[in-house]
Amino acid sequence: MIEINNVHKSFGDLEVIKGVSLTVNKGEVVSIIGGSGSGKSTLLMCINGLESIQQGSIRVDGQEVHSSSTDLNKLRQKIGIVFQQWNAFPHLTVLENVMLAPRKVLGLSKQEAEAIAVTQLQHVGLGDKLKVFPGKLSGGQQQRMAIARALAMNPDYMLFDEATSALDPQLVGEVLDTMRKLAEDGMTMVLVTHEIRFARDVSDRVAFFRNGLVHEIGAPEQVIGNPQKAETADFLKSVL
Ligand SMILES: Nc1ncnc2c1ncn2[C@@H]1O[C@H](COP(=O)(O)OP(=O)(O)O)[C@@H](O)[C@H]1O
């Protein structure tokens, strides 16, 4: 469970998160939508401790992310994250790229890491690309590799930050399908996305961010289907 409680985050004088509270329960899929600069990416970075916070708290499985006594490396192992783009190591094969973290971070043997990597690559539909170099993959395949790479660490949570935004339109579907499958398998997910229909489909709850605050949150049928706030409706009109 992820518990975000009254979080404030500034970059210098610029406060970009202004008191966000949000709880993501085990097995839940929460989508974050909102305009550019509203603080969506920053919040994800705060959740896995890549960014500090000035006020409030974030707990993952009861553990305070921003406490000096927390072993961040350990905590991050249970939180997979997929960005718009992941630059794989070009001189390593797809399989080797996915094996890397289980080998280096978890200290698994080559055989163990390989077995896990193969399983996860098959899971995202890349079972026939094991020996290929990343440069030979399409954008959609690269994103699926990035998902496999995160899953290879056996995370309890997955964060997605506009995982399909850099893709050509015809490649978006295959990545969303992979994410949908993951959601159906019960993964706890927080996804920042501009794919409103997808968010409506897979999410248990949708949060609309505005000016560093959760402006509206609720079931997708409400926030997307029947927004209660004018700003939510305006945003949806601009992206749908
Ligand atoms: N590392 C940083 N240093 C300074 N300002 C930042 C940094 N990262 C993000 N910001 C600013 O914080 C605000 C929120 O950014 P971001 O979280 O990326 O928004 P979103 O993902 O919703 O588009 C923006 O004004 C952005 O310019």
Ligand SMILES: [Mg+2]
């Ligand atoms: Mg962003």
